[in-house]
Amino acid sequence: MTKSDIILPISDKRNLHQNRAIRIGFLLIDGFALMSYASLVEAFRAANVLSGRTLYEWKHISVREAFVNASNGARFRADAQIDDTLALDLLLVCAAGNPALFRDKRTFARLRYQASRKMRIGGVSGGPYILARAGLLDGYRCTIHWEHRPAFIEAFPQLDVQQGLYVIDRDRLTCAGGIAGLDLATALIAENHGRQLATMVNDWFLQTQLREAHATQRVSLRERYKSTNEKILATLAAMEANLEEPLSRAALARRNQVSVRQLERLFRSNLRQTIGTTYMRIRLTRAAILLKESSIPLVDIALASGFASASHFSRAFKRWHGTPPRALRNAMNKQR
Incomplete structure (x- = not known):
């Protein structure tokens, strides 16, 4: 199939231009x-190629640098800076690492200014954290990458955080990142130019179906x-849902209508592994994510992971991960 085979009509559902x-x-x-x-920009490029038209144009914007480094070290030349006058229909904030460390007040102010001018604004991967810090997600449904999610919820408990791949809520868009960018992009392509073109873009990138926004991450x-x-799976789900106040072995067994001995055998x-070892691993894995992805105080991470004191948490964390929690956080900060 060539692009000349598929000149498509443009829907006017959303595209007013x-x-x-x-x-x-x-x-x-x-x-x-x-x-x-890449999963976003390549989808828009594919829409241009497959339609035979320039349906989308894009530019790279930085906070203030001439070049911006990607996660793998690749350098991108910025076409503009956030302070510049931006004639855009959609602004997507792309971030990773520990977005909680981003505190540029000028950027937050410019994002609020663009929002006040009715610009559609989105966040990708760690980008929703920056939108939330700017106050742009209050009153909106949103999502974020599962690795950032625990820290995000701790930092912004007032937000309605979904667990899907992406959320489009009026003029706010949030995306979990990774290849979910392709899902968000194809949803926008379908919104602007019809589902037929979106399906063709998806097919071009070897995706066998258009994944819905609520699909699991x-x-x-x-x-x-x-x-x-099923009893093991139900117990694991209960463990993951009860981290701040861990359930006892007896409570987990009662949920499955078996004895503690039977559940331990399973x-x-x-x-x-034992029930206790499995539960401890889940709790300390969450703690490690919070240490890496947030600036939350250690005592609060201890409580969020089900420990009554910071000292108990530190001992358990060191036994499990081989390093104290403070040392892990310091090491991560030095890498940034």
Whole structure:
């Protein structure tokens, strides 16, 4: 199939500028996730190629630098800076690493200014964290990458955080990042120019279906733990849902209508671990994410992970990860 085979009509559902391309700005925060950015921009490029028209144009925007580094070290030349006059239909903030460390007040102010002018604004991967810090997600549904999610919820408990791939809520867009950028881009292409073109873009990138916004970000517990035992899976789900106030072994067993001894046997035979070891691993994995992805005080991370004191948390963390929590956070900060 060639682009000359598929000149498509343009829908007027959302695109009010049928005589010109939709203008997109990518605000690239230093260290932004390259995969997340690429899955978006390549989808828009494909829409241009497959339609035989310039449906989308884009530019790269920086905070103040002439060049911005991606997560893999690749350098992008900025076409504009956030302080410049931006004639855009959509501005997408791309970030990664620990977006909680981004505190540029001028950028937050400029984002609020653009929002006040009714510009459509989105955040990708760690980008929703920056939108939230600017106060642009209050009253909106949103999502964020699952790795950032615990810290995000701790920092912004007032927000309505969904678990899907992306959320489009009026003039705010948020995307979990990774290849979910392709899902968001194809949703926008379908909105602007029809589902036929969006499906063709998806097909071009070997995606077998258009994934819906609410599709899960992570593989299922069944796949993650390689277990098909329903009582094991139900117990693991209960553990992940109760981290701040861990459930006792007896409470977990009652939920599955088995004895503690029976549940322990199931865990040992299926996962080769005890209930307590599995639960501790889940809690300390969350703690490690909070340490890496947020600036939340250690005592608050301890409480969020189900520990009554910072000292108990530090001892358990060091036994499990081989390093104290403060040392891990300091090491991560030095890498940024």
